[in-house]
Amino acid sequence: MQRILIDTDPGVDDALALLLALKSPELKxxxxxxxxxxxxxxxxxxxxxxxxxxxxxxxxxxIAQGEAQPLVKLLVMAEHVHGEDGLGNISELSNHDGCPRxxxxxxxxxxxxxxxxxxxxVNRYPNELVIVALGPLTNISRAIQKDPECMQQLQSIVLMGxxxxxxxxxxxTAEFNVFVDPHAAHEVFSSGIPIHTVPLDVTHQVxxxxxxxxxxxxxxDDRLSNFLRESTQTCMxxxxxxxxxxxxxxxxxxxxxxxxxxxxxxSVNAYVQVETEGNLTxxxxxxxxxxxxxxxxxxxxxxxxxxxxxxxxxxFQRILN
Ligand code: RIB
Ligand code: CA
Numbered sequence: 001m002q003r004i005l006i007d008t009d010p011g012v013d014d015a016l017a018l019l020l021a022l023k024s025p026e027l028k029x030x031x032x033x034x035x036x037x038x039x040x041x042x043x044x045x046x047x048x049x050x051x052x053x054x055x056x057x058x059x060x061x062x063i064a065q066g067e068a069q070p071l072v073k074l075l076v077m078a079e080h081v082h083g084e085d086g087l088g089n090i091s092e093l094s095n096h097d098g099c100p101r102x103x104x105x106x107x108x109x110x111x112x113x114x115x116x117x118x119x120x121x122v123n124r125y126p127n128e129l130v131i132v133a134l135g136p137l138t139n140i141s142r143a144i145q146k147d148p149e150c151m152q153q154l155q156s157i158v159l160m161g162x163x164x165x166x167x168x169x170x171x172x173t174a175e176f177n178v179f180v181d182p183h184a185a186h187e188v189f190s191s192g193i194p195i196h197t198v199p200l201d202v203t204h205q206v207x208x209x210x211x212x213x214x215x216x217x218x219x220x221d222d223r224l225s226n227f228l229r230e231s232t233q234t235c236m237x238x239x240x241x242x243x244x245x246x247x248x249x250x251x252x253x254x255x256x257x258x259x260x261x262x263x264x265x266x267s268v269n270a271y272v273q274v275e276t277e278g279n280l281t282x283x284x285x286x287x288x289x290x291x292x293x294x295x296x297x298x299x300x301x302x303x304x305x306x307x308x309x310x311x312x313x314x315x316f317q318r319i320l321n
Contacts, residue, residue: 001028002259003128005121007066007114008252009037009135010047012082012235016319017134017252018051019224023318026260030121030129031062033114037135037180038078039086041068044135045109047086052105054224060107062121066114066139070181072276078176081238088234090227102227118143119150126153130259133159133188134252136177141184144191156194158255161185162272162285163200164302174283175200178274182283186274195300196267198254199285206254206308209247210236216316225320250315257311258303264314266305271296 004027008014021027034044045065052060069075085091093101110117118139122129131154133140144151161177162185168174178185189195213232217225232248240246258265270287278284287302 011038029061035066049104064110064117071183083234088231136181137184141187179283203251267301269298
């Protein structure tokens, strides 16, 4: 069983990734830390409790709230994609009896910071812990700054972030997680910690259409299936207006899949750099993928291919059962 810590900015696709991880027997989720990204970290933490409340969990991972602001840049969020509350505005929904349709889980939030919980767990499980980073890398870079030696004990970091051979999803050159905190991403890629990055190049290969979601969930009428249908609507409407189809990319679910079903994915080794200063290119991830022997030693694996049909089948098999 792989011990993991999930760092997240839920976020509609983060919610899908968290549900998949919680239903993956190959993973032991030791902790979940929240960070500002899609929404402010305080909202992200509330969203995490609402996501955990969807399942009848007998025990909960440790939870700690992380950083509110990027290392240098002003915070840019994505409520226009994920809804004001970050979960498709389902937080305001109530049942006929007036109770919240999606109540918060009754679990404690740690009194220590997300950064300190990361360091505590890396120390507790040296060379056994993988961090799965689904939002901006602010918490992880702060942990590296605070105790670089400790963080070298990480087994690896699997992160959703970057884009190499396609356009970005915030600017033409930058993917959201790296765009929000490029200085943090630069620190992480420069840290020497083993990194596996899952960029838009591969997450764009997995498309969850509204039609497929409805087909897969039509025989269910429980809190989880209703959450899947209701929480994704705002995002799917954004995609219809701006991307050209009614659906969404389940970006953050792919790093979970890489850990549980690596045979569905293909990656290459490369030397990745992050632009932190460019006016037009801030947040751009740069890697020489021409296949020529780069003069720089690789610092990361870049996932570039996925068996999308098999992954979507796995996703629904697990998330609905
Ligand atoms: O670019 C996609 C990433 O940005 C995903 O993690 C999504 O949740 C947003 O945080
Ligand atoms: Ca995310």
